[in-house]
Amino acid sequence: MNPLSAHSQPPPSGSIPPSAPMAADFSSVEDVESFASIPEGVYLCKITDVRDGLSRDGSTRWALRLEVVDGDYAGRTAGWDGITWSDRGLRRVKHVLDKLGFDVSGRLEVHRGDLLGRQARVQFTLEEREDPLTGIKQVRLRVPYLGYSTAAQPASPF
Numbered sequence: 319m320n321p322l323s324a325h326s327q328p329p330p331s332g333s334i335p336p337s338a339p340m341a342a343d344f345s346s347v348e349d350v351e352s353f354a355s356i357p358e359g360v361y362l363c364k365i366t367d368v369r370d371g372l373s374r375d376g377s378t379r380w381a382l383r384l385e386v387v388d389g390d391y392a393g394r395t396a397g398w399d400g401i402t403w404s405d406r407g408l409r410r411v412k413h414v415l416d417k418l419g420f421d422v423s424g425r426l427e428v429h430r431g432d433l434l435g436r437q438a439r440v441q442f443t444l445e446e447r448e449d450p451l452t453g454i455k456q457v458r459l460r461v462p463y464l465g466y467s468t469a470a471q472p473a474s475p476f
Contacts, residue, residue: 351449352457355394358444362387362469363396364437365418368430377404380430382414384440384461396442397459410463414438417466441465 367383379402386396401411416422418436442459449456 348455350446350455350457354444354457354459356386356391356396356442356459358442358459360439360441361389361391361396362437363440364435365433366395366435368433370430371400373402373404373407375404377402377407379403380433382433387437396440397461399440399461399465413464414466417468419468437469439467439469 363384364387365382366385367381369381369383371379371381373379379400382399382401384396384399386392386394399414401407401414403411412422415426415428417438418433419438420426420428420432440461442465443462444457445460446455446457448454
């Protein structure tokens with residue numbers, strides 16, 4: 319005698335078995351899009367991509383893709399940062415290039431490809447914004463103004 323009754327036989331291949339209904343209280347669930355792939359903190363990162371763009375004032379802006387080099391998050395994109403080649407942005411450009419190992423004591427000619435593979439310790443902090451089009455909160459990692467330090471030393475907390 320078959321121990322399975324007609325009602326308890328497995329479903330045919332490819333069909334979805336019946337299940338209990340699902341229930342959830344969504345009143346406490348925030349509408350937040352998170353683009354943070356790692357926890358905030360300081361990570362040894364390398365530059366794996368540099369993209370040309372323009373800032374709001376029309377100055378050249380390089381977007382830097384920062385990938386974690388070691389630890390539990392090795393290989394993950396930590397985030398993107400940018401340096402803007404304008405009079406106002408040159409102080410930060412100098413800081414970032416210095417921490418990436420370039421000699422910024424005088425005149426320097428650098429191509430975006432020269433940054434690829436360069437390493438630094440980079441501080442990432444969470445930033446929450448509301449998307450003006452959708453009204454949904456977005457969480458992203460950002461690099462503070464002076465959030466870079468040489469690969470051999472920790473990043474400044476300021």
